[in-house]
Amino acid sequence: MFKFIxxxxxxxxxxxxxxxxxxxxxxxxxxxQLDYTADVAFINSAGEEVTSIRAAVADDDHSRSEGLMNVHxxxxxxxxxxxxxxxxxxxxxxxxxxxxxxxxxxxxxxxxVRIHRNTPPYSHENIRSEAPAKYVVEVNAGYTxxxxxxxxxxxxxxxx
Numbered sequence: 001m002f003k004f005i006x007x008x009x010x011x012x013x014x015x016x017x018x019x020x021x022x023x024x025x026x027x028x029x030x031x032x033q034l035d036y037t038a039d040v041a042f043i044n045s046a047g048e049e050v051t052s053i054r055a056a057v058a059d060d061d062h063s064r065s066e067g068l069m070n071v072h073x074x075x076x077x078x079x080x081x082x083x084x085x086x087x088x089x090x091x092x093x094x095x096x097x098x099x100x101x102x103x104x105x106x107x108x109x110x111x112x113v114r115i116h117r118n119t120p121p122y123s124h125e126n127i128r129s130e131a132p133a134k135y136v137v138e139v140n141a142g143y144t145x146x147x148x149x150x151x152x153x154x155x156x157x158x159x160x
Contacts, residue, residue: 031072040081040137042112042147043154051147052077053139057159059083068138069096079139081157087132094123100141104149105129112153115144 036054113131
């Protein structure tokens with residue numbers, strides 16, 4: 001009888017121990033929080049706003065090089081706008097960027113000159129503008145298709 005009770009206690013303890021959360025050396029994923037200080041509107045050929053996003057602004061070397069690296073959650077109505085001093089061929093990559101993006105290149109006239117859709121996360125591939133660009137807008141992958149944003153459309157930037 002003693003062996004039977006001891007066996008039941010052992011099994012009970014084993015079940016209880018397996019059900020409890022045990023501390024693990026889990027790697028924490030650090031995610032950056034963005035400060036949205038601008039609005040970017042997408043304008044069709046009739047001059048009508050198609051859609052708009054809240055945008056974090058990257059307008060200096062540090063913020064442009066950081067981009068959306070380590071941002072794991074980007075709201076569907078948000079993105080980032082990179083602002084450069086002048087039109088020039090641009091090239092971006094997705095290193096340390098865990099989410100797929102649509103990358104929109106825009107010239108100094110605010111015209112969309114190139115869109116790269118569904119860029120692969122963590123890729124080291126150069127994603128080129130193929131035309132001079134002063135601005136680059138990054139949004140969640142699929143955003144440009146969902147809102148029918150195409151090359152030749154315009155953007156309007158409003159900073160807060």
